[in-house]
Amino acid sequence: xxxxxxxxxxxxxxxxxxxxxxxxxxxxxxxxxxxxxxxxxxxxxxxxxxxxxxxxxxxxxxxxxxxxxxxxxxxxxxxxxxxxxxxxxxxxxxxxxxxxxxxxxxxxxxxxxxxxxxxxxxxxxxxxxxxxxxxxxxxxxxxxxxxxxxxxxxxxxxxxxxxxxxxxxxxxxxxxxxxxxxxxxxxxxxxxxxxxxxxxxx
Amino acid sequence: xxxxxxxxxxxxxxxxxxxxxxxxxxxxxxxxxxxxxxxxxxxxxxxxxxxxxxxxxxxxxxxxxxxxxxxxxxxxxxxxxxxxxxxxxxxxxxxxxxxxxxxxxxxxxxxxxxxxxxxxxxxxxxxxxxxxxxxxxxxxxxxxxxxxxxxxxxxxxxxxxxxxxxxxxxxxxxxxxxxxxxxxxxxxxxxxxxxxxxxxxxxxxxxxxxxxxxxxxxxxxxxxxx
Numbered sequence: 001x002x003x004x005x006x007x008x009x010x011x012x013x014x015x016x017x018x019x020x021x022x023x024x025x026x027x028x029x030x031x032x033x034x035x036x037x038x039x040x041x042x043x044x045x046x047x048x049x050x051x052x053x054x055x056x057x058x059x060x061x062x063x064x065x066x067x068x069x070x071x072x073x074x075x076x077x078x079x080x081x082x083x084x085x086x087x088x089x090x091x092x093x094x095x096x097x098x099x100x101x102x103x104x105x106x107x108x109x110x111x112x113x114x115x116x117x118x119x120x121x122x123x124x125x126x127x128x129x130x131x132x133x134x135x136x137x138x139x140x141x142x143x144x145x146x147x148x149x150x151x152x153x154x155x156x157x158x159x160x161x162x163x164x165x166x167x168x169x170x171x172x173x174x175x176x177x178x179x180x181x182x183x184x185x186x187x188x189x190x191x192x193x194x195x196x197x198x199x200x201x202x
Numbered sequence: 203x204x205x206x207x208x209x210x211x212x213x214x215x216x217x218x219x220x221x222x223x224x225x226x227x228x229x230x231x232x233x234x235x236x237x238x239x240x241x242x243x244x245x246x247x248x249x250x251x252x253x254x255x256x257x258x259x260x261x262x263x264x265x266x267x268x269x270x271x272x273x274x275x276x277x278x279x280x281x282x283x284x285x286x287x288x289x290x291x292x293x294x295x296x297x298x299x300x301x302x303x304x305x306x307x308x309x310x311x312x313x314x315x316x317x318x319x320x321x322x323x324x325x326x327x328x329x330x331x332x333x334x335x336x337x338x339x340x341x342x343x344x345x346x347x348x349x350x351x352x353x354x355x356x357x358x359x360x361x362x363x364x365x366x367x368x369x370x371x372x373x374x375x376x377x378x379x380x381x382x383x384x385x386x387x388x389x390x391x392x393x394x395x396x397x398x399x400x401x402x403x404x405x406x407x408x409x410x411x412x413x414x415x416x417x418x419x420x421x422x423x424x425x426x427x428x
Contacts, residue, residue: 005217005219006214006215006217006219009224009227010231010232013229013232016277017276018232018276019271019276020233020238021228021232022271023232023267023268024238026263026264027238027241027242027245028245029245030245030267031246031257031259033263034257034258034263035252038257044257044258048258048262048263051263052263052267052270055263056267056270056274059267059271059277062277063277122258122262126259129246129259130250130259133246133251134250148247148251152247152248153252157218158216158218173212173218174209176216177213180244181208183247184240184244184247187243187247
């Protein structure tokens with residue numbers, strides 16, 4: 001089994017003209033990319049702009065992607081270059097004196113978020129999503145919680161998780177799926193009751 | 203929703219689904235809005251578990267990218283590396299196929315010319331054709347026999363018009379060549395001298411040409427061997 005088979009199958013679809021498949025890739029990697037870009041820029045709104053630009057660059061460069069490396073490795077490289085260029089061009093622009101630079105990370109983070117296009121409703125929704133997911137994880141049976149955390153937090157493969165939990169790979173797949181289902185059931189209520197922008201993408 | 207499908211979706215999200223199943227699911231995923239929304243929520247769950255601070259979780263970036271790309275044209279297959287590789291393969295085969303075709307045409311032409319150039323203008327007769335003639339109707343066979351009876355025993359080659367020849371005695375020509383040998387290339391001089399030696403009646407190892415036709419050859423007429 002190829003480690004990147006699912007991404008590659010989506011990439012091939014985009015290369016054949018299926019733009020919907022690119023939405024799927026963006027949905028999967030948007031958070032990771034914003035997080036990555038925030039190593040270079042501290043403002044979350046600016047990080048989102050750079051991530052958006054990186055995705056658009058990736059889409060335009062996708063015809064040249066041959067699949068020699070994993071898609072996310074290639075995407076991350078584009079994002080890092082875009083972030084570095086953004087930092088360089090920002091440094092060349094007139095200096096902004098930010099008197100609040102000495103504040104704590106948390107307050108700067110909130111200020112950055114409120115500075116740009118982010119709406120208060122969006123921030124509330126994000127906080128609600130976070131608390132819902134955390135509560136749902138806490139409510140999971142231990143074997144499901146361990147499986148999903150090892151996968152998402154530690155980035156272990158199913159085989160590695162199976163070894164760690166002393167169970168077959170099929171059981172790991174089932175546990176991770178059931179954990180996601182349990183969390184998603186509660187999360188869906190938040191999205192359907194809130195802005196539900198992910199639904200709009202469909 | 204189908205539980206097996208959801209299980210596959212979860213495995214695909216983790217890059218743990220076999221490639222063959224990925225192809226089918228990717229196709230469905232790119233078209234099914236509900237499935238895509240579920241996929242997006244799986245990404246949100248991962249982001250929360252990893253405690254990605256400062257990252258908005260309401261799909262802002264995805265929505266903005268989608269809106270920005272809505273005016274972009276869809277990618278066409280001609281631009282992909284796979285299509286380029288296929289085109290390169292075709293580019294490799296095209297000259298080979300061309301050379302093969304040209305060789306085939308040349309071979310057919312040579313066979314045709316050889317069949318035309320057989321002595322007496324006779325054509326190559328395939329054994330199958332010979333066998334086929336034995337099965338002909340008696341009337342057709344008699345017609346063929348009648349036709350063969352009209353063919354003469356000898357094939358007459360049209361006489362070549364005689365042109366007056368300037369006869370130069372060989373000894374005089376040899377003197378001329380020797381006299382001018384100082385001004386000619388050694389190789390050509392050797393060739394010319396050897397040619398003269400061959401044409402000299404007394405020095406040649408081959409029989410001298412006779413002005414009279416050999417036996418069996420009368421004038422320009424060649425006896426048809428039977």
